[in-house]
Amino acid sequence: MDMKAAIKEIKRGQVSPLYLCYGSEKYQIQEFIQLIQDQIVDPENRDFAVAHYDLADTQIETVVEEAETLPFLVERKLVLVRDSSLFSAAKESGKIEHKVDRLLAYLDNPAEHSVVVFTVNGEKLDERKKTVKAMKAKGQVLSFMPLGGNELIQWVIKQASSRNCTMDETAAGALLASAGVQMAALSAEVNKLCLYAGAGGTITTEAINQLVARTTEQNVFGMVEDIANLKLERALSTFYELLKQREEPIKIAALIARQFRIMLQVKELGGQSYSQQQIASQLGLHPYAVKIAGEQARKFEVSRLRRSLSELAELDFRMKSGRIDKVLGLEMFLLGLGA
Incomplete structure (x- = not known):
């Protein structure tokens, strides 16, 4: 079952006793947990009907005991569990030893009076683990990845x-x-x-x-967009504004290089028939960033992108070694791009 189908079921009052939420989009996971909480727990009872645990410092047996204990004054209680190793490939810290068999026994026969939600901050689960297989068999395993x-x-x-x-x-x-x-x-x-x-x-x-105030990264992103659209005057205006904000020219050059590197990678992977989602996964980027980088990359030849990256590497060396004034060097690079 996917996240949207699970949300529809919860809104209809069909709440599973077990959920495993994983993915990099923390905001969506928190919204999903809030939906479950609103559905099964009255606001005035949340102090004693919602329990929070972190398996980095709590044994899984404690969580199972909490889930098995009957709730007080409410029909069901919500047990929220943050995990970093029982369901993923991450290594255990070694400080806490978990009796996984105790969890597996609970997953095989979960209590009807508890809703247990495990959250994993990672893009993948370890499909080889018995815990993941048990959750897929008895509960809801939901992926929360960045939207396209x-x-x-x-x-x-x-x-x-x-x-x-x-x-x-x-x-x-x-x-x-x-x-x-x-x-x-x-x-x-x-x-x-x-x-x-x-x-x-x-x-x-x-x-x-x-x-809405732009971050330095977003300003540099806009500069590259303006250069791609031959709006050099606006790009230089953004550059001077960054200087007024005391941004370091070397940092600005590094961010420009990062954007050009992304454009080159997106262009090359797109030429190999990779989809937007596949490119995002391959590069560890948000799909929207890949979409925009792809649109920018279409305005540059591969050879021009490679040459720009080479020029930025040389500029970085000259700025750091004091062979050129940092502001002047970056100005000359931007004027060269516009040309």
Whole structure:
């Protein structure tokens, strides 16, 4: 079962006694846990109906005992368990010894009065482990991975709609360009923008440019985008603004090199018929970042990307060895790109 189907079941009141949530998208995992909590525990009973454990410092036997103990004043209780080794390939710290057989016995016959949610911060589970096989047989194993480019834009639009505001795809794209792709940060920015727009208001690109502060990484990303679109004056303006913010030219050059490296890798992998998701997995990037890098890469030849990376490596050496003024060196590189 996938995450969306599991959410539909929970909203219908069909809550499984066992869940194993894994993936890199922590915000979605927390939203999912909040949904279960809202469904099975009344707000006034949460102090004694919700238990938190971390298997890095708690034995699994303690968790099983908690799950088997009858709840107090409520029909069901929620047991949240953070794990780093029982379900994944990560090595155990050695400080805590877990009796896995005790967990396996519980997974085979889970208590109806408890909902146990295990969370694993990792993109993969260790499919060889008995614990993973048992969870797949008796519970719900759900993956929470980053949304694709279009999915993330639609998610942002839906977040605005849930706060009684409207936002089109252009504005959503502008928000991603300014705030990045982390869902927790995006949710906070949408909340701020909705407060600014007011109930029933519209979030515009102008409001986003006015209210959402760009990180250095996002500014460099925008510089490369402007260069790709032959908007050299705007790219230089961003560069000078970064200097006013006391950003180190060597750091700016390194971030530019990173973006050019990503564009080259995306272009080469795309030429080998890799999908957007496969490229994202291969490079360890968010799918939306891969989508945008692919669009930028189409405006450069492979030879030009390679040459730019070589020039940036030489520039890095000359700046660090004092053979060229750092600001002047980066200015000359950007002018050369524009040419």
